[in-house]
Amino acid sequence: MAETNRIQLPNAASAIALAGDREENLKLLARQTGANVVLRGQELLISGTANQVDLCSRLVRSLADLWQAGISVSSVDILTSRHALDTQRQDELKDLRQDVLARTRRGEEIRAKTFRQRQYVQSMRTCDLVFCTGPAGTGKTFLAAVLAIQALLANQYERLILTRPAVEAGEKLGFLPGDLQQKINPYLRPLYDALYELTDPEKITSLMERGIIEVAPLAYMRGRTLNHSFIILDEAQNTTPAQMKMALTRLGFRSRMVVTGDTTQTDLLPHQPSGLEVACKILQNVEGIAFHRLTHADVVRHPLVQRIIAAYEQQEAR
Structure with a gap:
């Protein structure tokens, strides 16, 4: 019998x-x-069988803290709420929603959207070395940048270092126009984008000029010891095992490092193993290191991105 x-x-x-x-x-x-x-x-009308109406009504009510405040509900919010209902994690869902990490320059709240993202955030708050892998749009780099900027402005660290391998540039880097910063900007743009969401561009420029925020290719990390620093190594799937070892051994006293990457999108030559994959295998049982794997269910971009990634994952699994 249909109910409404x-x-x-x-x-x-x-x-x-x-x-x-x-x-x-x-x-x-x-x-x-x-x-x-x-x-x-x-007025929202929900109709169907008793079980369907009950489930949908509970799902809508579990999102009430968002829509009652006029905060746009995302597809990820709905999927996470459904997962919470299925697994009896409503209390954890409430904690997830209340844990606002920061606000953008436009005043929008930034928070973990899924349980896996929240676990990732908790590890970045407590562990000195965190690995996070997953597809594009899952917030790997953005969440790390949010916590890093906040820690820097709270004087928990003296420097924020953002680095990634400029694999696409290779030996061609010298042929690009401009000085070093202009040459590497295209490869570090995603890191800048995350910073500009949180802080005024003028403040970012000032911090960079004073060396408090450093954005550089991975090659420029060689030979250094990074003390009192929050380090983000992005696009780590494009490191070789030797480069990854070099990067990890830069970690100094009172420093924290977050390594992010998507192992399905490496730009290395076919015969070259990814330093990220190798490191995850070698270091899996090392105490004090946290590993997180985000999936298409954690994608917080356009809903179509979730479906694209899921389709590719299904194809690769065949």
Whole structure:
């Protein structure tokens, strides 16, 4: 027997926040629960079997702290809430939502969106060396940059060092126009983007001029000991085993290092092993090192990105 439940939303802003762009969230709620979900003005109509209506209603209510405040609900929020309901982790879900890591320059809240992301954040707060692998859009670099900037501004570290191997440049780097900084900028752009989300460009420029924030290719780390520093090694799948060993052994006193990468998108030559994969195998049982693997379920970009990554993963598994 079909049932219908009506949920009255407090205002138009909450209705927009819950429905999402082109009502994509309502479609996802329907796919996740089997219920029929329709928004009429500020009234949400949920119909279907008793079980479908009950599940969908609980799922919508579990998102209430977001849509009631007019905070846009994402597909990841819905999937994480569904996972919390299935695994009886509602209390943990509440903690996840309340743990606001920072605010962007536009005032938007930055927080872990999934349980795996939150575990990653917790490791970065407590471990001196953290590895995080996963596909594009899972927040590997961005979350690390958020915590690093906050720790730097709180004077927990003296320097923030952002580095990545400029594999694409190779020996051609010298032929690019401009000085060294201009030559390497294209390869470090994702790191800059994360910084600019959090801090005024003028402040970033000032910190870089004073050497407090350093953005450089991995090759420039050789021979150094990085004390009192928060180090982010990005795109680590493009390191060779020798480069990875060199990078890891730069870690000095009162320093923290986060290593991120996507092992499915290496730009190394076919016969070259990835330093990231090798390090994860060698160091797996070393005390004091944390390892995290994010998946397509942790993607916080356009919902289509999740489906693209899932399709590739299915193809690779065949």
